[in-house]
Amino acid sequence: MKRRTTAIITLIIMGLMLPSCDGGEGSSSDIDSTSNPTDISTPDSNSGSTIEAEQLPTPVLSLNENRDGLTWAAIDNASSYQVKVNEGSFEVATSYSFANAAGSYSVIVKAIGDGINYADSQESNPFAYSTVLLSLSDLERDGLTVSWTASAYQTEIKFADGDFILTEENTYIATESGLVTVRASGGFDEGDNVYFPGQPIIKSQAVVVSAQSSYILENVEDMSDTDLQENWIASK
Incomplete structure (x- = not known):
């Protein structure tokens, strides 16, 4: 009788333990089915914060x-550069050449x-400039004076076989016979931000000092009217 009572108590205790074991197995199955190592977020993702890009x-x-x-x-860290001219669109470039068109x-x-x-940088300060076409007129002679008009970065002049010398004038007065040569060159004028494109332009004009123009007064007084007229025409 005592042994039978003990067996009944044992069965009752085992029956009470079964629901608890089933529930534990169910919890373990739910975790396994929902966990995926590839879906684990970084701390930044869990907090909802984002990394702000540094502006170049x-x-x-x-x-x-x-x-x-x-x-x-x-x-540093720039992947490329973009250039915009006037009201045009930005275009990828590594440098910029001045325009040849006026x-x-x-x-x-x-x-x-x-x-x-x-992140992209802010736009640079604009660089403004003008393009002016290089030009040099024909040289004109009036007696011993040679004149011209130039639109250039710099103008140089030389006489005969001498060296070119910079000049800001547009006239030259010869003191002897020879060839007057003017050279107009392109370049960038930083003072006015003006660009003159093109190869140098060179033009020349001969001048002649007539021997008759050097007569002193006493020689002139000994000349006839005909001689004076002929010498005057020659000197022109």
Whole structure:
């Protein structure tokens, strides 16, 4: 009788333990089915925060070595650069050459980031300039004076076999016979931000000092009217 009572109690205890074991197995199955190691978010994702991209420095424009365009220092982490001229669109470029067509221009450059860690820079200060076509008129002679009109970065003059000398004048007065040569050259005028494109233009004009024009007064007094007239015409 005592043994039978013990067996009944044992069965009752086992029956009570079965629901508890089933529930534990159910919890373990739910975790396994819903967990996926590839879907685990980083701490930044769990907090909802985002990494803000660093803005690149703004390019600073300057004349290139040849003074026929613009350049700028390389910017760390920039993937490329974009240039805009006047009201045009931004275009990828690594430098800028001045326009050969006459007109007014304004140039802006910005550095381009990767869009993830680095954001585009602000636009540079505009570089404004004008292009004026290089020109030199024919040289005109009036007696011993040679004159011209030039539109150039610089104008030089030389007489006979001498060297070219810079001049800001547009006339030259010869003191002896020889060849007057003028050279107009292109370049960039930093004072006015004007670009003169093209190869140098060179033109010449001969001048002749007539021997008769050097007569002193006493020689003139001994000349007849006919001689004076002939010498005057020759000196012209």
